[in-house]
Amino acid sequence: MTPIPVRSRKVRKILRLEARARRLLTRYEQALERATRAKAQAHMLLDEVSGLEYALTGTQLGELRRQRGEVARTEASPPSTS
Numbered sequence: 001m002t003p004i005p006v007r008s009r010k011v012r013k014i015l016r017l018e019a020r021a022r023r024l025l026t027r028y029e030q031a032l033e034r035a036t037r038a039k040a041q042a043h044m045l046l047d048e049v050s051g052l053e054y055a056l057t058g059t060q061l062g063e064l065r066r067q068r069g070e071v072a073r074t075e076a077s078p079p080s081t082s
Helices: 009-054 058-076
Strands: none
């Protein structure tokens, strides 16, 4: 059985747009799945950090806070344009 030829320009456009929409939705769903996995991994790492941080001594906590402050300043400062 051969498919019925589509002659109407509007019908061809509708079919083409629907196909494109399906492809875009597929890409979106795949990206969302990857993002969800990445977010779960990030939360697992942050949970591990919390456990390790809880076990630090007072001196180690002070060191950690100083280092975090340095990292925050480094990330906040704009790169120099030479």
